Amino acid sequence: MEHVDHILIVDDDREIRELVGNYLKKNGLRTTVVADGRQMRSFLESTPVDLIVLDLMMPGDDGLMLCRELRAGKHKATPVLMLTARNDETDRIIGLEMGADDYLVKPFAARELLARINSVLRRTRMLPPNLVVTESGRLLAFGRWRLDTSARHLLDEDGTMVALSGAEYRLLRVFLDHPQRVLNRDQLLNLTQGRDADLFDRSIDLLVSRLRQRLLDDAREPAYIKTVRSEGYVFSLPVEVLGAPS
Numbered sequence: 001m002e003h004v005d006h007i008l009i010v011d012d013d014r015e016i017r018e019l020v021g022n023y024l025k026k027n028g029l030r031t032t033v034v035a036d037g038r039q040m041r042s043f044l045e046s047t048p049v050d051l052i053v054l055d056l057m058m059p060g061d062d063g064l065m066l067c068r069e070l071r072a073g074k075h076k077a078t079p080v081l082m083l084t085a086r087n088d089e090t091d092r093i094i095g096l097e098m099g100a101d102d103y104l105v106k107p108f109a110a111r112e113l114l115a116r117i118n119s120v121l122r123r124t125r126m127l128p129p130n131l132v133v134t135e136s137g138r139l140l141a142f143g144r145w146r147l148d149t150s151a152r153h154l155l156d157e158d159g160t161m162v163a164l165s166g167a168e169y170r171l172l173r174v175f176l177d178h179p180q181r182v183l184n185r186d187q188l189l190n191l192t193q194g195r196d197a198d199l200f201d202r203s204i205d206l207l208v209s210r211l212r213q214r215l216l217d218d219a220r221e222p223a224y225i226k227t228v229r230s231e232g233y234v235f236s237l238p239v240e241v242l243g244a245p246s
Contacts, residue, residue, distance in 0.1 A: 004028065004029065004030045005029050005030065005050040005051065005121060006029075006030040006031070006032070006047075006048070006049045006050050007024055007029050007030065007031050007032075007049065007050065007051050007052075007053060007117060008031075008032050008033075008034065008040065008043065008044070008049040008051070008052045008053070009021055009024075009031060009032070009033045009034070009052075009053045010034050010035075010036070010037070010039075010040045010052060010053065010054045010055060010058075010063075010066070011033070011035070011053070011055040011058070011083065012035050012036060012055065012058045012059060013055070014035070016055075016106075017033040017034075017035070018033070019110070020033075020053065020110065020113065021033045023110040023113075023114070024113075024114065024117070027114055029117070032047070032049070036058060036059075036060055036061070037058070037060060037061035037065070037066045037069075038060075038061075040052075040066065044075060048078075049078060050078075050079070050121060051078065051079045051080070051081060051117055051120060051121055052070070052078055052079070052080050052081070053081050053083060053113070053117070054066060054067060054080050054081070054082050054083065054100075055082075055083045056082055056083060056084040056085070056095065057084070057085050063082055063083075063084075063095070064095065064098050067080055067082065067095065067098040067099055067100055068098045068099070070099070071098065071099035071165060076099075076163060076165065077152075077165075077166060079101045079120045079121065079166060080099065080100045080101055081100070081101060081102045081103070081104065081113075081116055081117060081120055082095045082100040082102070082103045082104075083103070083104055083105075083106055083108075084103060084104075084105055084106065085105075085106045099165045099167070101120050101166060101167055102116055102119070102120050104116055123170065123192070138241055138242065139155075139241075139242040140176050140239055140240070140241060140242070141239070141240040141241075141242050142176065142179070142224070142235075142237045142238070142239045142240070143215075143223065143224060143237050144156060144157045145157075145215065146242070147172060147173075147176060149173070152164060152166075152169045154172075154214060154215075162214055164214060165210075167192065167207055168207065168210055168211050168214060170191075170192045171188065171192050171204075171207050171208070171211055172211055174188060174191045174192055175225065175233075175235035176235065176239050178235070179235045179236075179237065179238055179239045180234065180235065180236060180237075180238065181234060181235075182228050182231050182232055182233070182234045183232050183233060183234070184231055184232035185204045185205070185232055187232070188204045188232065188233065189203065189204050192204075192207075208225055208233055211225065212224070212225055222236075223236070223237070224236065224237060
């Protein structure tokens with residue numbers, strides 16, 4: 001049977017829940033709507049979903065808290081598209097820092113939400129087609145780290161696992177497949193998220209910052225991801241392809 005993507009919509013506004021849920025159903029998606037974090041947790045205990053549409057501004061546990069909770073638990077790999085009622089850069093930045101894969105500002109056109117959902121699903125399931133990808137199911141070694149491309153997590157020199165969000169993994173793969181080459185923000189955004197940057201888009205800078213933290217890379221004197229002023233970023237170390245992970 002063909003897989004039908006299951007979208008969980010978490011929003012305290014009943015009208016928005018119903019409108020979005022019905023529109024996505026008409027466009028071939030399976031949908032479930034819940035009103036708050038408690039209902040979200042209860043549903044996810046028994047039913048896996050392919051993507052969560054999460055409202056930022058909700059009473060009680062807001063979207064940022066719930067997103068942080070998702071990223072710290074067993075649903076850390078589930079894509080999250082965050083809805084915000086304010087066109088405020090701070091909200092977008094914090095949402096991305098918490099691990100959201102994308103965001104959309106209310107009010108929005110239903111067709112734009114559908115396009116964003118499809119885009120997030122597409123890029124979480126495969127690396128972009130224009131990316132030169134090393135063979136899958138390998139260990140990529142660099143510095144003190146190895147990346148397991150099957151399990152999509154980092155291993156340090158002692159074999160300790162460091163989990164990565166989907167966005168962090170995609171960015172690291174881009175760098176590892178293009179080592180010692182300067183990549184500008186437009187290229188990184190297109191390769192990792194399949195879209196172009198707008199003038200004030202800081203999502204790549206935030207993602208680089210998060211990835212540096214995972215790599216224990218000092219932003220003041222980075223050993224792995226260096227900033228090239230007025231150009232972008234470069235992964236400065238060579239990358240070795242090892243055998244398949246055991």
